[in-house]
Amino acid sequence: MTETNKNIKEPRITLVGAGPGDADLITVKAIKALKTADVVLYDALVNEELLEYAPETSTKVYVGKRSGDHTFSQEAINNLMVDYAKNYGHVVRLKGGDPFVFGRGYEELIIAAAHKIPASVIPGISSSIAVPELQQISVTHRGLSESFWVVTGTTANGKISNDLIDASRSNATVVVLMGIHKLAEIAEIFKLQGRNKLPVAVIQSGSTDDEKIAVATVDTIVNAVEESKISSPAIIVLGEVVSLHPKFQLIQEVYDVVARG
Template sequence: MSEHAHPSDHPAYPVGLRLAGRRVVVIGGGQVAQRRLPALIAAGADIVLVSPSATPSVEAMAASGEIHWERRRYVEGDLADAWYVLVATADTDANERVSAEAERSRIWCVRSDDASAATAWTPATGRSEGLTVAVLTGRDPRRSAAVRDAIVEGLRDGTITARHQRTRTPGVALVGGGPGDPDLITVRGRRLLAEADVVIADRLGPRDLLDELPPHVEVIDAAKIPYGRFMAQEAINNALIEHAKAGKAVVRLKGGDPFVFGRGMEEVEALAAEGIPCTVVPGISSSISVPGAAGIPVTHRGVAHEFTVVSGHVAPDDERSLVDWAALAQLRGTLVILMGVDKIGAIARTLIAGGRAPHTPVALIQEGTTAAQRRVDATLATVADAVTTEEVRPPAVIVIGEVVAVGPEATRAHHRD
């Protein structure tokens, strides 16, 4: 270093340390160490913690063997053979002595108490699907964190795109889009949408997300795929296979969760038979999210210890029904019915005949989580008439049980009735 230069006169030189198997010493076991240790553990470092005490979380890391804990104060020589040291104590004298040893041994040293006295700074770091984002702004850690958060969030929700430039393996991502509100798709699902070449979407998928896609993305409405001699599902399977074999990144966007009455496994099996890799991204199921959005907990302490999700697209007296409605009528918990608006009269009569009380509360939530959401309350005895008089239309989630009467929304619904 020039005799006239001072470290604070120059910006930090950014670098990524590969610490796997290399000795890292952490001095101090408090909150700072608790925040920094997970990243060092993830990097595969051989970590030695020197501290007479530690937070419960840090103790748990030592108990699980992720770090080695020396339960004592720092002494000269503790940095021997170290590649990197983190000083995280409130003892200024001890911090100075550790820094001095690190300087003599030419070991990069981070100081949590005095950044200007450190030889290394820890950037604000975030990760998203194989990318590491590290931001340094000198002595303004809050700004670093804010910039880091903005970049990582953008990568996750697709507002910042960083498409893979290397050759991609053709494949399909089976993405659960959630109950309807575009903000309720998972961050992974949103990122895969941003990277897609082709999106095959269900009508119950979050439609607003499609408007955000770049113009080069081909969007296909699954309901409008011509299927001629094929069944609709078979035609969708064939479309997925065709586009994947053409080398496209394909997203199959479905409402809710792909495996909750979504026929997702049929698509996975069809792709597997053709040797096409498929990634399944779970989605938030409308069976729990829509009741929650309407103020109904599907379980509640002292009210319901279980909930059952049932497809209502087949009437109870239909020979194709796989549901034991008599058994469901005997349950005391919550019953959530999907795709059952036009069959709810027959379902309610069957449940009452099986022993469920006619005055059992029922809520119908139409277009749940969207701007058009509305809730209609009734009982098992009155729900069939309520559907007609209130003109309830699919998609709607039906909740049956005492949890319907829990919470402030139930009170307001009662007053509206």
């Protein structure tokens, strides 16, 4: 150890879930971790207000990764995480939503273990549940849905997950993350199962001031999203539970009027 590193703290890494976007939806334990951080490595979907919990003397590094815009590769993030831990002490790896729900959190735990750096995880509120809930869409509801799927919209090879095809055959609610750019393809999968009239909601930037929602059916959702100018980040919710949303009830009333002639 060099002369300048003699006072360095013991290296450790904490993977912290930042929640869906609203800074108030972070957990108390996550705040405690941030308050002891020497370094914070934070993702694109993290509300930067949360950085205020970290000490002024801490180093904050943006390592944002979003679909089509990988400012840092996962390998580069892994290297930064290890280097900062060894040279500064406590690294908080602040990740949107929950670290283990399409957050590659376990991969980062493996890296920490490979370098013999103690690591722990603080769960976050996943957007897969919280964002629909804030729109009063319950992913399960007695008589409508007994279970729910959470599926990635795009796999590592850029294709639709086979799990989504299986989900389209189920009566369960289906929540698709990172799928807005595949919306038309996703809708086609459900149409092939004869589910053209299945209610769908697409929610952009859930829990934030930029939140938008489009509610329609499988056969009209692509147009509804275009008309509402909804873009990434957004989640897709498919299932009968969406029929309980006030906007869908208005759509249903229009359908009923047209049907009556």
